[in-house]
Amino acid sequence: MPSHLSADRPAPQPPERDAVDVLINRTRRLRGDVEAVRRDAVLVDEDDPQLRWQRALCELAVHHLDNLGTHLGQLREGLPPRTAEQAREGTEGPQQDLAPENSGEPRSGSLLSRVGSAEWDLLTDEVTWSEELFQIFGRPLEAGPLSLDELPSVLLPEDQPLLTSLVTDCLVDGKPIDGEFRILRTDGRTRTLHMMGEPVLDADGCTASMWAVLRDVSELRRSQRVVRRTSDSFRRQQHMAQTEHRMAVELQEAVLPPWRGSLRLPRRGPGALDVAAHYLPSQSSDLIGGDWYDALELPDGRTLLSVGDLTGHGIPATSAMAMLLGALRGMAVAGIEPGALMGHLNQLLESSVQPALGSAVCCRFDPSTGTLAWAQAGHPAPLLFRDGAGRPLPPPDGVLLGAASAVTYEQDAVHLLPGDVLVLHTDGLTRRSDRGAGPDPLLALAPRFAGARTAQDCVRTVVEEFGDTERLDDACVLIARVGV
Structure with a gap:
């Protein structure tokens, strides 16, 4: 209007x-x-x-x-003409809504059923409503339009002060109306209306009436x-x-060994191991997994090496990993052999409040004899590189941690020579398509390992080869080189 x-x-x-x-x-x-x-x-x-x-x-x-x-x-x-019967029945006029009939959306009618106009004459108290406004308010034509005094009665109580303020500012101060309020129709439905209007001045500049357009929004x-x-x-x-990712990273960093670069274990004496490790996060998930690596000098001068992987991601996986790694370190310091140690870890994981499955390999190296005693629980076997060639160590029997009760884990031993390189890793280090090839992608690095001077050089070779691959899970690698 x-x-x-x-x-x-x-x-x-x-x-x-x-x-x-x-x-x-x-x-x-x-x-x-x-x-x-x-x-x-x-x-x-x-x-x-x-x-x-x-x-x-x-x-x-x-x-x-x-x-x-x-x-x-x-x-x-x-504005095409519409009959009173069309308005009462809610039938559409010539101009239809854009919504297709099979869209499944609730149809609110054409523009004509959603926009109406009104004028309130302050001199004669006459009120004029368009037929569309009656339809918006759900009010029959014979009931007549609502006056400005009656209009707040159909509003929700909390919206009535807003309408009163808008009308007062318009009539007294000449301000345009632009606001929204909710009405309660006679059919019980609540509708939200957007009202725009302004005062109409007479020849003397006084407010003679107020007109408005109301739209059902x-x-x-x-x-x-x-x-x-x-x-x-x-x-x-x-x-x-x-937040969970940050907490998992902080927990992982607090638990995993703090050293960077190569580590000599034990720190004194011949035949010590040159140890280096690296953690490779998954490229398909933002959450940290339960992979770990560890190297620890034991009180008797021997060295503990271990890697493992727990199912799951995020804080539950890293907290379970922290528990398991702490138990592993404690039992190793107490002198428990790798095979028996795996059995205790299996019992611990099986009785945990949050049961999980895990794989692990635990090695104990004696520098005085060059003997490596080790056990595994459903984990890839360590790879031994010697004289430019590599091979996996024959694995002793051992099932996944947490998979069965009262399991006995076998223990095996191998003699290492000066210059030997031992590679421990978790599953998923290489590309997914290479998993069917077993350890072959890592064994192919034997010539490069033979030319490396330190364990850290070997780790760099692994990261260069597999660091940018699309792995589905986190992975880590620990490499130990026997000193001369």
């Missing part, structure tokens, strides 16, 4: 009909594209907050495009609320994931 304030100015010319038709066609095509994306998003996992947020954004975009299309339709056609606001909720949920989940 045009403002009376513009009556003394030339009437604006309507846009060319062809130009508006072009805009309507473009809007329809864009709406169809967005609707196709929205239909695809309906099939996504309901538990994924990011995908729910994307779907909500698509629904909001559809509502905006519906509004744009119907406004353009009104611009092209103007319920579906639009519902979509916006869904977007906000899903966006907030997505941000909260991102924050929780980042």
